[in-house]
Amino acid sequence: MPSVSVRKLYQDNQQKLSLTWIAGRGGSDNLIGNDDQRPTLSLVGHLNFIHPNRVQVLGLAEVDYLNRLERSAARTALDQLFHKTMSVVIVANDQAVPALLRDYCHTHNVPLMTTPLESPYLMDVLRIYLARALAVSTVLHGVFLDVLEIGVLIMGDSAMGKSELALELISRGHGLVADDAVELYRIGPDTLEGRCPPLLRDFLEVRGLGILNVRTVFGETAVRPKKVLKLIIHLIKANDQAMQALDRLNIQSETQDILGVTVRKVILPVAAGRNLAVLVEAAVRNYILQLRGIDSTREFVERHTNFLREQENAADLD
Incomplete structure (x- = not known):
């Protein structure tokens, strides 16, 4: 303990x-x-x-x-x-x-x-x-960022472009918490706080560029000492099998259990031409709306159901 x-x-x-x-x-x-x-x-x-x-x-x-x-x-x-x-x-x-x-x-x-x-x-x-x-802790591989004031953990296999995506998000005004080794502490019954090991603080590894000191390159506001984890973005290769298994409407929200805490997860297929930074920002904005009770998928399904019901009623009247 x-x-x-x-x-x-x-x-x-x-x-x-x-x-x-x-x-x-x-x-x-x-x-x-x-x-x-x-x-x-x-x-x-x-x-x-x-x-x-x-x-x-x-x-x-x-x-x-x-x-x-x-x-x-x-x-x-x-x-x-x-x-x-x-x-x-x-x-x-x-x-x-x-x-x-x-x-x-x-x-x-x-x-x-x-x-x-x-x-x-x-x-x-x-x-x-x-x-x-004294919080129970674990270490996960990924990049932990502050995106729109939401703690976002970007995960995925090696060479999926996590660091490049993080670099793009940092250049758009978001903040880096930890790269490669993300320390997660359960500081409450349903609260996970992410931190960076002191040895890796401020650094981001990008293939082809080497090690970047984010604080020096982008300034003090580009790094964060810690952040509460709210959302996981999991990157996968966009092959035919993965795309077929993906729920396009995302009716059932994906989640991942970490130290007994359930965290919302979004799966993003990686393919040439996809602007992942914009997709991550959109996923975070959508998550914030869901916290406020606004669910675009549910609204779409309800609108579609109401339209079909109206069509059936019109057919019965004819």
């Missing part, structure tokens, strides 16, 4: 959350993950002595509770708390850290941090961060 270390959490959120690491440096490699099959939301929460969260957050009430305990009672409570598995403790609201809590974190190698932010906001940010960091 995916996991993230406390050191990584600190590095990624130190500036945003104004975190200060004050004790427990020996636990920097402590892992936060879903190895115990708990949902991501339950990994972060206020101080819980019965079922400790991986990330224990102490707000005003929790620190006040510890301060009001007798020293013996406080030791008993902390013994019970640190007997369970914890990754990190964060004291919110810029509060003074109880000395006993600092000692326990140092002794048990549990990182202790502080922040001036309020605990509810702190937990919201950490939950969103962990949902992305």
